[in-house]
Amino acid sequence: xxxxxxxxxxxxxxxxxxxxxxxxxxxxxxxxxxxxxxxxxxxxxxxxxxxxxxxxxxxxxxxxxxxxxxxxxxxxxxxxxxxxxxxxxxxxxxxxxxxxxxxxxxxxxxxxxxxxxxxxxxxxxxxxxxxxxxxxxxxxxxxxxxxxxxxxxxxxxxxxxxxxxxxxxxxxxxxxxxxxxxxxxxxxxxxxxxxxxxxxxxxxxxxxxxxxxxxxxxxxxxxxxxxxxxxxxxxxxxxxxxxxxxxxxxxxxxxxxxxxxxxxxxxxxxxxxxxxxxxxxxxxxxxxxxxxxxxxxxxxxxxxxxxxxxxxxxxxxxxxxxxxxxxxxxxxxxxxxxxxxxxxxxxxxxxxxxxxxxxxxxxxxxxxxxxxxxxxxxxxxxxxxxxxxxxxxxxxxxxxxxxxxxxxxxxxxxxxxxxxxxxxxxxxxxxxxxxxxxxxxxxxxxxxxxxxxxxxxxxxxxxxxxxxxxxxxxxxxxxxxxxxxxxxxxxxxxxx
Amino acid sequence: xxxxxxxxxxxxxxxxxxxxxxxxxxxxxxxxxxxxxxxxxxxxxxxxxxxxxxxxxxxxxxxxxxxxxxxxxxxxxxxxxxxxxxxxxxxxxxxxxxxxxxxxxxxxxxxxxxxxxxxxxxxxxxxxxxxxxxxxxxxxxxxxxxxxxxxxxxxxxxxxxxxxxxxxxxxxxxxxxxxxxxxxxxxxxxxxxxxxxxxxxxxxxxxxxxxxxxxxxxxxxxxxxxxxxxxxxxxxxxxxxxxxxxxxxxxxxxxxxxxxxxxxxxxxxxxxxxxxxxxxxxxxxxxxxxxxxxxxxxxxxxxxxxxxxxxxxxxxxxxxxxxxxxxxxxxx
Numbered sequence: 001x002x003x004x005x006x007x008x009x010x011x012x013x014x015x016x017x018x019x020x021x022x023x024x025x026x027x028x029x030x031x032x033x034x035x036x037x038x039x040x041x042x043x044x045x046x047x048x049x050x051x052x053x054x055x056x057x058x059x060x061x062x063x064x065x066x067x068x069x070x071x072x073x074x075x076x077x078x079x080x081x082x083x084x085x086x087x088x089x090x091x092x093x094x095x096x097x098x099x100x101x102x103x104x105x106x107x108x109x110x111x112x113x114x115x116x117x118x119x120x121x122x123x124x125x126x127x128x129x130x131x132x133x134x135x136x137x138x139x140x141x142x143x144x145x146x147x148x149x150x151x152x153x154x155x156x157x158x159x160x161x162x163x164x165x166x167x168x169x170x171x172x173x174x175x176x177x178x179x180x181x182x183x184x185x186x187x188x189x190x191x192x193x194x195x196x197x198x199x200x201x202x203x204x205x206x207x208x209x210x211x212x213x214x215x216x217x218x219x220x221x222x223x224x225x226x227x228x229x230x231x232x233x234x235x236x237x238x239x240x241x242x243x244x245x246x247x248x249x250x251x252x253x254x255x256x257x258x259x260x261x262x263x264x265x266x267x268x269x270x271x272x273x274x275x276x277x278x279x280x281x282x283x284x285x286x287x288x289x290x291x292x293x294x295x296x297x298x299x300x301x302x303x304x305x306x307x308x309x310x311x312x313x314x315x316x317x318x319x320x321x322x323x324x325x326x327x328x329x330x331x332x333x334x335x336x337x338x339x340x341x342x343x344x345x346x347x348x349x350x351x352x353x354x355x356x357x358x359x360x361x362x363x364x365x366x367x368x369x370x371x372x373x374x375x376x377x378x379x380x381x382x383x384x385x386x387x388x389x390x391x392x393x394x395x396x397x398x399x400x401x402x403x404x405x406x407x408x409x410x411x412x413x414x415x416x417x418x419x420x421x422x423x424x425x426x427x428x429x430x431x432x433x434x435x436x437x438x439x440x441x442x443x444x445x446x447x448x449x450x451x452x453x454x455x456x457x458x459x460x461x462x463x464x465x466x467x468x469x470x471x472x473x474x475x476x477x478x479x480x481x482x483x484x485x486x487x488x489x490x491x492x493x494x495x496x
Numbered sequence: 497x498x499x500x501x502x503x504x505x506x507x508x509x510x511x512x513x514x515x516x517x518x519x520x521x522x523x524x525x526x527x528x529x530x531x532x533x534x535x536x537x538x539x540x541x542x543x544x545x546x547x548x549x550x551x552x553x554x555x556x557x558x559x560x561x562x563x564x565x566x567x568x569x570x571x572x573x574x575x576x577x578x579x580x581x582x583x584x585x586x587x588x589x590x591x592x593x594x595x596x597x598x599x600x601x602x603x604x605x606x607x608x609x610x611x612x613x614x615x616x617x618x619x620x621x622x623x624x625x626x627x628x629x630x631x632x633x634x635x636x637x638x639x640x641x642x643x644x645x646x647x648x649x650x651x652x653x654x655x656x657x658x659x660x661x662x663x664x665x666x667x668x669x670x671x672x673x674x675x676x677x678x679x680x681x682x683x684x685x686x687x688x689x690x691x692x693x694x695x696x697x698x699x700x701x702x703x704x705x706x707x708x709x710x711x712x713x714x715x716x717x718x719x720x721x722x723x724x725x726x727x728x729x730x731x732x733x734x735x736x737x738x739x740x741x742x743x744x745x746x747x748x749x750x751x752x753x754x755x756x757x758x759x760x761x762x763x764x765x766x767x768x769x770x771x772x773x774x775x776x777x778x779x780x781x782x783x784x785x786x787x788x789x790x791x792x793x794x795x796x797x798x799x800x801x802x803x804x805x806x807x808x809x810x811x812x813x814x815x816x817x818x819x820x821x822x823x824x825x826x827x828x
Contacts, residue, residue: 302714322713322714322715322717323718325716334714339708340711341711341714342708343703343704343712343774344707345708345774345775346703346707346774350700353700354704354712355716357697357700361696361697365697366696368695368696368699
């Protein structure tokens, strides 16, 4: 057994008098992957931000190689050998791979850059880690997973001995995840301590050596992966027993409400046809970039389509813009919560009511109806179990799960008949996930038709009545819930 | 609950913070000069601040969407020379509603062009309104041949220079100062601006758009129309200021309102309107305008050299915003 490189003892932190970390003990060992799991709001981010020097702890100590350290800012942490790869990465899109790796510390002679040397250094680093990347490519042309690998290489190039990864696989496909795991293995061989934060429990069994469960600012359990039982871990995370993740609800599937026929958008997707019934949950499976989101956006009036027809209850509709779609009873929970779902600077109330301003307004929808806004926000927050300090709290200060609940809530306020959900559980914790699953089933039970786009196959298999598989902008397979399996979905993707 | 109260308390303090700056300035000037804190002078401050105030209302709408309008000063000048033209010379006897309408229509038209450029053609607001700034100023010079238009209709001049309830004694001297009409314009315009921004669904949509344009679009808000409309509002405000300007100085000058856009933007920023959009209030803008007005009036009374005034103004604006950023908006 190797020594712990990084040790945290009795760490405490409060915000506005509320203690969010109660005496946390935690250690990461060299050459091991230590997983940190817990619901959103459990204190993972706060803990990591203290390690990275963004926050100062109120009590306790952080030991690096047995010596007490306290970083004033992330740069100091980086220079001492701790680096973090963030959930939302922020590289410089207009710069090349090599320039991104050495940003702020470019090799130079006097005031001149030594570009050739920089390229060589970058190439050497990537080769060491077995990462296949063209160093002269601009970062904006890379995929999410390639950017992630770049960030890892960058972290290693600082000779980091502790690398923290926050939800690294949240937007990766299965093959990309494998690539990431290979790189993590290389890191382990280089005796780096990896702290791995994830909501995807399946992954932990593949990659982690040690698992710590954090709940309500306390470490609930800490044990080697061999001793971890999946169900025990889940109940430790949420603080209660979960019989099963996907709720089963008795529901009836009614007549067809919506049809898409030969929907085509040049260069994006083509000849997409499907129908959707009342009370049905229709899944869309496929790789990232298969065109699923684009089809959803076309139906919802966000993007244009050139050919094809949409039919609502047998009547042809156009959905030229979002307002038409909303009037027709459509709702869409977008994939990118921060970009398309929420006004992060706005309050919970303004976010919640953005979809129904005209409907609840007084005098033909001209005057804003603050009382009604407050009433609806109150009702919906209660229904969705949103944890908040009042309706005027800024959305940015809520956890991912609670933010997602606002997005779902603002759409339920429009009383939709057809709900399109694009990756509705991305980046949120198990507890919130379970609540969203229950909600989806409940909506279906009430007779609403649901389109569920997800990159997590178990989620599709557990939730959907029928699954369509998309690849390169086309529907390449259709599976009923009885016949569907991960293998069959993969087969449909691979064989076309 | 206690936490919520404390939060409310803190919000109140930060909201009032800017009022303290205003009161502090008033107290400071009052100590420095006896002539400052008199009813007449306070009314005069509002009168002087009215043009900035009306422009700032339009500017607030634009800034909250995350845009900027650099053209307001030039639109004022263009509207001013046109309205002066239509109430002087051959047109001296026209009813004064004509020059007023001319100014308003010019303002609306310039604003609409800005709006089309930004919302429908995707030109960045800074560039679009800078082009309008150059074009409108140029048009004003071309129209007047760079000569001022004098001898305006007396009723027209009275719009901005008249007083309500002014009385004279036997010798023809002012007995009762009265309230300048401009004060009413200021109050009415602010009231309309406040209602429109804070009490209508339209105002809510402006904040939603400024906070996150994509999310607003996904929420079914017609982002293009809203974005277009704020430039029209700003243009309308500039048009109104155009005839008020011509009336106040009893002439139409192509170089009128030069540099007003910067004063107006700084007044908004002092009042807490964020240049990145989504944040701001009409109340804050009003206080910001009054702060700018009090600063310049106070310096005039103290007889501070005009050029030196500009330097001092820069320092005070910097200080006000610095205090706002570092004292009021500390992270949690």
